[in-house]
Amino acid sequence: MPLQKAVVQVPASTSNLGPGYDCLGLALQIYNRVTVNREKGEGAEMVHPAHPMVEEATDAYFKRARGGAFAYSWSIEGDVPMSRGLGSSVTLRLGILTGLNALNGSPLDQQALFEICAELEGHPDNAGPATFGGFVVADEKFDYYRFDVEPELQFVLLIPDYEVLTDEARKLMPKVITHKDAVTNTGNACKITAAIATKQYHQLRGNFDDYLHQPYREHLVPGLREIIDSGKAVGAVGGFLSGSGSTVACLTVRGDGEKIGQAMRLAHPSVRDAEVRVVSADNDGARVLYTE
Ligand SMILES: Nc1ncnc2c1ncn2[C@@H]1O[C@H](COP(=O)(O)OP(=O)(O)O)[C@@H](O)[C@H]1O
Numbered sequence: 001m002p003l004q005k006a007v008v009q010v011p012a013s014t015s016n017l018g019p020g021y022d023c024l025g026l027a028l029q030i031y032n033r034v035t036v037n038r039e040k041g042e043g044a045e046m047v048h049p050a051h052p053m054v055e056e057a058t059d060a061y062f063k064r065a066r067g068g069a070f071a072y073s074w075s076i077e078g079d080v081p082m083s084r085g086l087g088s089s090v091t092l093r094l095g096i097l098t099g100l101n102a103l104n105g106s107p108l109d110q111q112a113l114f115e116i117c118a119e120l121e122g123h124p125d126n127a128g129p130a131t132f133g134g135f136v137v138a139d140e141k142f143d144y145y146r147f148d149v150e151p152e153l154q155f156v157l158l159i160p161d162y163e164v165l166t167d168e169a170r171k172l173m174p175k176v177i178t179h180k181d182a183v184t185n186t187g188n189a190c191k192i193t194a195a196i197a198t199k200q201y202h203q204l205r206g207n208f209d210d211y212l213h214q215p216y217r218e219h220l221v222p223g224l225r226e227i228i229d230s231g232k233a234v235g236a237v238g239g240f241l242s243g244s245g246s247t248v249a250c251l252t253v254r255g256d257g258e259k260i261g262q263a264m265r266l267a268h269p270s271v272r273d274a275e276v277r278v279v280s281a282d283n284d285g286a287r288v289l290y291t292e
């Protein structure tokens with residue numbers, strides 16, 4: 001008797017970390033759970049409820065798994081806010097991929113699920129950490145390095161009450177940037193990677209300047225600079241636009257996340273009612289919680 005039901009937990013993720021556009025990402029202890037239920041009937045086209053991302057993920061999964069399609073229904077619930085730059089689309093896509101794989105006898109490994117998800121997303125920096133947990137450096141060839149992150153590194157997330165659609169925010173990128181800007185970004189992304197990989201979190205300070213994406217998205221999040229500067233003024237080691245926004249993230253190693261969050265919220269009238277969450281990294285990644 002094949003498995004009938006799988007419940008998958010997928011963490012939120014914060015990506016780019018300032019200068020690491022489309023390369024750096026980190027899983028967070030905020031989770032969605034996706035449930036996949038086998039239904040009567042043949043072929044994956046009977047999937048319901050309808051959702052374009054779920055249909056794409058289903059097609060991509062059964063293509064890579066080479067057959068075995070079955071009808072199923074699905075649902076998602078949890079704490080990852082939608083379209084706020086915290087990888088909600090990955091929680092849905094990867095949750096479906098992982099759930100289908102579990103019901104299908106797990107023919108694909110984590111690397112394959114990561115690759116399908118990153119391909120669907122169009123960039124690997126959320127899919128990597130959501131799959132493997134921790135801090136992930138990934139490229140468009142789907143090569144990656146992964147590092148555990150200690151709980152002392154805390155992320156202060158200022159989550160505005162408005163959405164930013166990633167697909168729209170990606171259209172704002174310039175075709176060309178200057179050599180000088182590229183050099184600055186490369187240096188900063190390398191230093192952030194080295195600091196997190198070696199767990200020298202205090203060395204993160206001063207390395208979040210970015211010239212690849214934040215300047216072109218700044219207007220999407222009014223007060224972005226002021227919010228980051230206010231967090232830094234009361235002790236954050238740095239801050240950045242989480243993914244494509246609208247969340248703004250500051251980092252701290254001093255256990256003073258609540259104070260930093262309050263300062264961020266007071267920095268600009270547009271975020272006075274924003275939600276503040278202080279979280280650590282998730283080091284587990286996507287997990288099948290339950291099957292029957
Ligand atoms: N819990 C959810 N339920 C249904 N669809 C979701 C959910 N979370 C994300 N999505 C889908 O993902 C889209 C948001 O993706 P995206 O713009 O990339 O934002 P994010 O930065 O959160 O990943 C939504 O418009 C929706 O189609």
Ligand SMILES: N[C@@H](CCOP(=O)(O)O)C(=O)O
Nearest residue numbers: 015022085086087166243244
């Ligand atoms: N590198 C991508 C990351 C998008 O992350 P999301 O959480 O906003 O979907 C980008 O900056 O476009």
